[in-house]
Amino acid sequence: DTGVSQDPRHKITKRGQNVTFRCDPISEHNRLYWYRQTLGQGPEFLTYFQNEAQLEKSRLLSDRFSAERPKGSFSTLEIQRTEQGDSAMYLCASSLSGDEQYFGPGTRLTVT
Amino acid sequence: GESVGLHLPTLSVQEGDNSIINCAYSNSASDYFIWYKQESGKGPQFIIDIRSNMDKRQGQRVTVLLNKTVKHLSLQIAATQPGDSAVYFCAEGPIQGAQKLVFGQGTRLTINP
Numbered sequence: 001d002t003g004v005s006q007d008p009r010h011k012i013t014k015r016g017q018n019v020t021f022r023c024d025p026i027s028e029h030n031r032l033y034w035y036r037q038t039l040g041q042g043p044e045f046l047t048y049f050q051n052e053a054q055l056e057k058s059r060l061l062s063d064r065f066s067a068e069r070p071k072g073s074f075s076t077l078e079i080q081r082t083e084q085g086d087s088a089m090y091l092c093a094s095s096l097s098g099d100e101q102y103f104g105p106g107t108r109l110t111v112t
Numbered sequence: 113g114e115s116v117g118l119h120l121p122t123l124s125v126q127e128g129d130n131s132i133i134n135c136a137y138s139n140s141a142s143d144y145f146i147w148y149k150q151e152s153g154k155g156p157q158f159i160i161d162i163r164s165n166m167d168k169r170q171g172q173r174v175t176v177l178l179n180k181t182v183k184h185l186s187l188q189i190a191a192t193q194p195g196d197s198a199v200y201f202c203a204e205g206p207i208q209g210a211q212k213l214v215f216g217q218g219t220r221l222t223i224n225p
Contacts, residue, residue: 042215
C-alpha cells in the first residue's frame with residue numbers, strides 16, 4: 001500500500017453515462033497525476049496538478065474529461081458521455097515536489 | 113518523438129537466478145528514469161530511479177544501469193524470488209520541464225520454481 005487511495009476500485013457503466021472517480025494522495029504530497037492504462041500497455045499521462053492548479057493536460061484528455069483538485073488535496077476525474085473506448089484502468093499518482101511518483105491501486109472502468 | 117520501449121515482452125528465469133530487463137528510450141533530453149513493478153490488479157510500484165548524471169544505482173537486490181550513449185536502461189534483479197513475478201515498466205521524465213512520466217510497454221517477468 002503506497003498511501004494513495006482511489007475510489008471506486010471498479011466501475012461498470014453503460015455507454016453515454018457519466019462517471020466520477022476520486023483520488024486521495026499521500027497527505028503531504030503537493031503534486032497529483034492522472035494516468036490511463038489499457039490492457040498490456042504502460043500507463044499514459046492524462047493530467048497533473050500542483051496543489052489546486054492543473055498545470056498540464058494531455059491531448060488524450062478530450063473535452064468529455066475533466067479533472068479537479070479544489071482544495072489541493074483529493075482530486076476527481078469525471079468522464080461525461082462515456083464511450084466503450086474509455087474502458088481502461090485509471091491510475092492516480094502523487095509526489096512531493098519531485099520525481100518519485102507513488103501510484104494508487106487504480107479504478108478499473110468498464111463501459112458496456 | 114517521446115517514446116520508451118522494451119526489448120522483450122516476456123522473460124522467464126529460474127528462482128534464485130539473476131534477471132536483466134532491458135529498456136530503450138529515444139529522447140536524449142530525458143534526465144530521469146524509473147523502474148516500476150506492477151502486479152496483477154495493482155498500481156505500479158516504484159522500484160528504483162536514476163538520474164542522467166549517473167550510470168549505475170543500486171538498491172536492495174536491484175541495480176539500474178544507464179547507458180546514455182546508446183540510450184539504454186536496464187534493471188538487474190539478483191537472486192530472484194517468486195514474488196518478483198510481475199510486469200516491469202521503465203519510464204522517463206521529466207522531459208523539458210514537464211512532470212509527466214512516459215512509460216514503455218512493459219516486460220512480464222515469470223520466476224519458475
